[in-house]
Amino acid sequence: MGGLLIGIAEAMAAGYQDQLLFLGRGFSAVVPFIVMIAVLMFRPSGLFGTKELTRV
Amino acid sequence: MSESTLTDAPGAHRSGVSPQAPAERRRSFLRPLLLLAALVVLLALPLYVEEFWLRTGFAAFGAIVGAIGLNLLVGTSGQLSLAHAFFLAVGAVSYVYVSGEPGGLGVAELGGLGLPPIIGMIVGVLLAGLAGLIFSPLAARLRGIYLGVASLALVFIGIHVLNSWTEVTGGFNGRAAPDFSLFGFTFANRDPELYVLGVPFREAERLWYLGLALAFAAYLFARNLLRSRPGRALQTLRDSEVAASVMGVNVQGYKARIFLVSSMYAGLAGVMYALSIGSIAPESFGLELSILYLAMIVLGGLGSVNGAVLGAIFVSALPLVFQRYADLIPFVGRGEGLAAGEAARFLFGAAIVLVILFEPAGLAGIANRITGRFRRRPGGRITQHPPDTPSRSTEPTPSDPPAQGSTT
Helix, strand or coil: CHHHHHHHHHHHHHHCCCCCHHHCCCHHHCHHHHHHHHHHHHCCCCCCCCCCCCCC | CCHHHHCCCCCCCCCCCCCCHHHHHHHHHHHHHHHHHHHHHHHHHHHCCCHHHHHHHHHHHHHHHHHHHHHHHHHHCCCCCCCHHHHHHHHHHHHHHHHCCCEEECCEEECCCCCCHHHHHHHHHHHHHHHHHHHHHHHHHCCHHHHHHHHHHHHHHHHHHHHHCHHHHCHHHCEECCCCEECCEECCCCCCCCEECCEECCHHHHHHHHHHHHHHHHHHHHHHHHHCHHHHHHHHHHHCHHHHHHCCCCHHHHHHHHHHHHHHHHHHHHHHHHHHHCEECHHHHCHHHHHHHHHHHHHHCCCCHHHHHHHHHHHHHHHHHHHHCCCCCCCECCCCCECHHHHHHHHHHHHHHHHHHHCCCHHHHHHHHHHHHHHCCCCCCCCCCCCCCCCCCCCCCCCCCHHHCCCC
């Protein structure tokens, strides 16, 4: 799922490059990182990760 | 607590009356005296030293500020961050944009606000802090290598922005950084012409003093922060988050705040970097810069402010010195052998391996050991107290109430 998401996002950014030109050329290379930050911002343990347990 | 928190503390904590009171008093006088002497030497240096060393010194001062900031984050509170280069870039770019003059240089149309450089510097620091603040929710919730990877993303995004936002950053070729000035006094070659004791004070000399002042302020701030209540809280947080939260430390809050402080440090370091190089370019703010900063603090000793200073001087000055004396050093030089930068990098690698193997506390640990021998401590190591003397500053309760006995 993660791979799929990143792959599709990257391919779409490359495909719609002309519309996204205001974000700069080669934007598709950065998309995976933006997606990652966006995901982590709202779901710190990843999309499907469970909250980590800590033992003392 | 771990040893690294002690490396910068001795002499500052005297709790109660201990049997060695006179010796301790002498030591506590000795330390500020040494600091003062070092400061006087540093202040007088521009009168005697040639320009190359002053420029190297300013670069080192910038690196010191950045390394102290990264050390607060990685060394003290244990959050691995690779995003330092990004925050440096934010600081540098905002300085250049805010105080740079608008104008076109060849193909690119550059914008600029043309405000006084001091405002540019402040805005640079604040914007870097803001970037850190925006990222800090992430930083507060991730841990260890996860945070490293997430912060890696910032570096790549930063490079992309630097390359593509031409109006502000100058794009691929970068743009020149405006000279610094303070209340009409420019830190450049003229305007006003200045002679001190017959020595012309030009750009290098003036920048030296600027760098010295900024680095010293950053140093004092970090040391005082570490000795204060938040500093203790951060150290507990590194040692055990669970323990910290049990003691009433707001884990998420402190993690976010130290990220903010660290990125502000990085912003200032970025401004100084721009001033020292004289221009900014995207490729100088890559992952390599982050790694170099990590190398500085690992070499210097994680968690120690003095160590960060030593490591920063070592890592930032070495390539420049190699470049200058390439002819004198074997295996380095033009034509045959290695390029100066590469040779310096090999040396860092070797130094890091050696440090990890033999002295995990870094350069600060070595310095500590030397001064420890000088003091003739029983056992030689500061962490080992004889059972009858009250152990200073090794209390395992870092987020303690003020009555803990720190006299600072």
